[in-house]
Amino acid sequence: MTEPITMTLNGVAVDVSNVEFNLTIMHGRSGVTDPPTASSAQLVIRGAAGPVMEMSDVLTITSHSQPRFAGKISDITVSFIGTNPPMAITTVLAMGNLASLGLVDVGGSGYAEQTARQRVETILAASQVTYLNGGDPNITLKAVAALDAVATTAWDGISAVATQTGATFFDDPDGRVVFEDYGNRGLTTFEGVWSAQTTTWATTLGDWASFPTETTSTTLDSGGVVFTPTWTKTLEPLINDITVGYGTELTIQQTDSASITAYGRREYVLNTEIKTIDDATTRAANIITAQANPLWNLGQISILVHELDATQITAVMKLISGSLVIVNDLPAMGPYEEYEGIVEGWSDSYSGGNHTLTLSISDPRFSYQTLKWVDVLPALTWGEVDAAAQWFEIVSNNDLVGA
Numbered sequence: 525m526t527e528p529i530t531m532t533l534n535g536v537a538v539d540v541s542n543v544e545f546n547l548t549i550m551h552g553r554s555g556v557t558d559p560p561t562a563s564s565a566q567l568v569i570r571g572a573a574g575p576v577m578e579m580s581d582v583l584t585i586t587s588h589s590q591p592r593f594a595g596k597i598s599d600i601t602v603s604f605i606g607t608n609p610p611m612a613i614t615t616v617l618a619m620g621n622l623a624s625l626g627l628v629d630v631g632g633s634g635y636a637e638q639t640a641r642q643r644v645e646t647i648l649a650a651s652q653v654t655y656l657n658g659g660d661p662n663i664t665l666k667a668v669a670a671l672d673a674v675a676t677t678a679w680d681g682i683s684a685v686a687t688q689t690g691a692t693f694f695d696d697p698d699g700r701v702v703f704e705d706y707g708n709r710g711l712t713t714f715e716g717v718w719s720a721q722t723t724t725w726a727t728t729l730g731d732w733a734s735f736p737t738e739t740t741s742t743t744l745d746s747g748g749v750v751f752t753p754t755w756t757k758t759l760e761p762l763i764n765d766i767t768v769g770y771g772t773e774l775t776i777q778q779t780d781s782a783s784i785t786a787y788g789r790r791e792y793v794l795n796t797e798i799k800t801i802d803d804a805t806t807r808a809a810n811i812i813t814a815q816a817n818p819l820w821n822l823g824q825i826s827i828l829v830h831e832l833d834a835t836q837i838t839a840v841m842k843l844i845s846g847s848l849v850i851v852n853d854l855p856a857m858g859p860y861e862e863y864e865g866i867v868e869g870w871s872d873s874y875s876g877g878n879h880t881l882t883l884s885i886s887d888p889r890f891s892y893q894t895l896k897w898v899d900v901l902p903a904l905t906w907g908e909v910d911a912a913a914q915w916f917e918i919v920s921n922n923d924l925v926g927a
Contacts, residue, residue, distance in 0.1 A: 529874060530586045531575070538575040545569045549585065549593045551620075552694050552845035552869025555823075556886035557761045560683070561869075563620030563695045565593045571611055583618045584699070587879070588829075590841040592872055594699030595620040621653050622695035625679040628652070632675035637667040637799065640689045644682055644703045651678040655701040658708045663689050663807075666771065666799040688796035690810055690891075694845045694869075704846050706810075706891040709866050741848040741864070742839050744827070753851070755858050756821050761890075762790050763815040769795040770804035778808040780816035787818075819887045820859040825851060829879040840881055843867055849885060866891060 529547065531538045551563040565585060577583075577597055585593040599617040604610040628651045635643060641659035648655045665685070676684075682693055682703060691705045764783035769775050784790075792811070798804045827840055843849065847867040854861050865885030873880045908925050 532584045533575060533577060533581050535582070540575065543569060543575075544571060547585070547872070547874040549872040550869070551593075551697070551871070552867070552884065553692075554869055554884050555821075556866075556868055556890040558868075560622070560686070560693050562623035563593060563595060565595065565618045567616040567618075569612075569614040569616070577616055583616075587872070587874075588837050588841050591697040593618070593620065593697060595623070595695075598623075620695035621699045622679075622693070622701050624653060625651055625682070625701065626677050628678040629675045630678050630681050631668070631673055634668040634670040634673035635665070638665055639663060640665060640685055640691070640705070643685050647678050647681040647685075648701060648703070651701075653701045654699065655703070656696075658702065658704045659685065659691065660689050660705045660707065663803045664799040665689075665797045668797070684797075688794065688798060688807075690807060692845075696844055702845070709846050709848070709888070709891045741850050742843060743850045743852060744825070744840070745853055753825055753854055753858070754823055756823055757818045758821075759787060759790075759818055761815055762787060762818060763792045763811055765789050765791040766808045766811050767791070767793045768798070768804045768808045768811075769793070770798040770801065774801070774804075776801060776804045776808055778805070778812050780812050783816040814890050819889055821887055822851065822863050822865060822885055824882055824884050827881045827883070829881050830877065843870065843881075843883065845869060848888070849883065851885075864888060 528541055531540055546568045547565065549563070549565045550561075553559065553561055565583065577600060579597055579600065581597045583593070583595060583597055584591065595618045597616060597618045599615075601615040603613045603615075605613060630647050630650050635646065638646065639659070639661050640663040641657060641661040643665050644657050644659035648657060665688075686692055686703070689705065690707075691703060693701065693703045696702050762783070764780040764787065765777070766779075767775050767777045794807070794811070796804065796807070798807060829837060829840065832840070845867055848864065849867060850862060850864050852862045854863060866888050867883050868886050869884040871882045873882070904925070910925055
């Protein structure tokens, strides 16, 4: 099932129905340990017919009634192939609004003592972008005095908060910059936890009605939707000896002795602006929980959107970074026949009427989001539960049954 792509330039609809083009859209990152990247859209137009585009024009792209990209044109290249007459090949690159954070300086006058969410709010508010702030409201970051302050780009500012507190950031298909604490991953929105609300009603971001609290997931049938699933397991992201700096030149260390015995000591030092020992201890424990042991990872899966029915298309086109997906009916000889993962990034490829959606997914344990009671499979009985299972280690139903 295919549907025309719609585009706007500076808010005005552009007719591309008779234009021959290829389009690639990229969002998010390839893996959970990779740094965030700005979204991009590359449009390759064959022939002279096509919209006239200029640098910094605002480009939006929609497909199947779902937004796919919003950003500004940053590069235009025109080349020619053939003779009598030559055919023009125009390549247009647009970058998502996250890229603009690299053009804004913040922090030159220091910061007050703030929660992680408040620090992110300070940085993004100065960046003049539309955003959703899902920073942790419970981690306290120490003050940075004006005399000690060093101005950085807004990108570097929120990147530091993300690394120090356990979070990521990306721009969504609507063009909003999203900061997402790992504890909120898989939620429909990042403001959905009642206990996380620390602002007054007058200053709460967004519309309260848009803040659902439940975790939602999308199930993908690998038999008809996904092709070439590839499993990998690597020691590269493994950390079993972590030292977290906090406060005024203080440190806290945590180790996993079993992991050290099995894989050797793999050390990591994380210097932070976290203020208290309790928050630093929690951060260290989360890293050990997430990365002390190698995990099977499904990596990338590709979906032939043009072969799906309307219901399936609606489901997959709503997936963005941070979405929870379940891939079932995987080959029995692999580590799992069903895999629960979190979308780290995704790409659209449109060519010749075909549309391929590729998802980069990670094991939720990298993000230490434990399984919620309401998400336990209804058919599961107590007799099937692994007797050695500990709830704080249970991320997926696979863990609960000892798969």
